[in-house]
Amino acid sequence: MRIESYKIHDSFLIAVDCIIFGFDGKEIKALLVKRALEPELGKWSLMGGFVQKNESVDDASYRVLAQLTGLSSIYMEQLYCFGDVDRDPGGRVISIAYFALIKIDDYSEALMKLHGTKWFSLSKIPQLVFDHKQMIRLAKERLQQKVTNHPIGFALLPDKFTLQQLQALYEAIYETTLDKRNFTRKILSLNILRKLNEKEKESSRKGAFYYVFDKKKYEKLDKEGVSFL
Amino acid sequence: MRIESYKIHDSFLIAVDCIIFGFDGKEIKALLVKRALEPELGKWSLMGGFVQKNESVDDASYRVLAQLTGLSSIYMEQLYCFGDVDRDPGGRVISIAYFALIKIDDYSEALMKLHGTKWFSLSKIPQLVFDHKQMIRLAKERLQQKVTNHPIGFALLPDKFTLQQLQALYEAIYETTLDKRNFTRKILSLNILRKLNEKEKESSRKGAFYYVFDKKKYEKLDKEGVSFL
């Protein structure tokens, strides 16, 4: 299969590691897991796995994520390749990090118990194995940057959400506070939301209208000029 | 060396491929090489090589680049990991792409002859092996995006340059035209250039003042808010 001239070169184990973000209405959280193999067994870690011969690197990360969450059709993108010689004390492993956004309620308590996973706010990440903390830091930066120009934040919210929930999300991502009126005006002027005839009544007497992200409207825009705040 | 539980996993050849950009005063160009091994021997390709056991992936890309150009202290950053199963017909190879910016005059005719390399404008890239064209497309997008907030464009210019050369560079990167007065005002207001007492006299009778990028001034800024156009 492999041609002659390639054979003289070294080969490597390739891992994928997934930074999984969720949003609980107040904070961005990352899903961590207790490492199930040596070295560093029992320490907190990103969810990961090894790439297999018959799958692409992207496929491997989807496999790992599906295994852990039971979810498919998740927003995911490749983050960075971590290739230092000594990054894993168990051996030379090159890791491709991916970051994923999920709706926090889609991930059940049952699955958390099953896999021994737990959500951590980004401000309270425990010690992690290898270079996983660096991966999370980088993922957070990428999320902040990406969300400015791409409508990926919706992947962290329920399908229908109020403007206040959306604002809280952006505030959590940017770690700042935003003016309600300016935010509302800006986001509605983009013309990518559809207002539903239905209100969220839990958190106020008056109730706040639900909105949904309207993908068709978004795709009609010329993508160059879209700026979400 | 490698611990027991890792041993059951597959391992892979890892390549690095370098997208090397230069600027000739008018256009952004990419440096390509005639591929020296099978498969696809003799076809145009990015410069690449295989990662070795004892080096990090980053080091491998610096090694490949130094081999080709004789240059060290080059601007380079990791672009993306290309990991499709069938991307290389010669065997399963996962490639980490890097993009680099060099001063086009630092790369001599002699080296071009020696390695059989050639500069191609981005609008005239020939057929390339594997997924290399996709790599170049992605690198170009990254360059456009990055140059908006980071002072990396200077890596493509001589140490001293005129404002018109700098403007031509930005115009080439963004594939647009810019207003001379607005550009001058904007770039000077950033306060990251130092004006020299010396003029470039080739391209006009009057002569245009040289400027240099002043790294110290740049580092004094709070990096958050710097926007190059």
Added chain:
DNA sequence: GCAAAAGTGTTTTGTCTACACCCATGA
């Protein structure tokens, strides 16, 4: 003196920011 590029300000337009009150409802 003239051709060719360098250098320089002002006005208009649009976007971002700051800011506070009334509304609807359930208890």
Added chain:
DNA sequence: TCATGGGTGTAGACAAAACACTTTTGC
């Protein structure tokens, strides 16, 4: 009726865009 969060407009500051003429100098 009142407490709670929901929803809305305007004015000022700032940044971006449009636009054209004078200067310098080698030939």
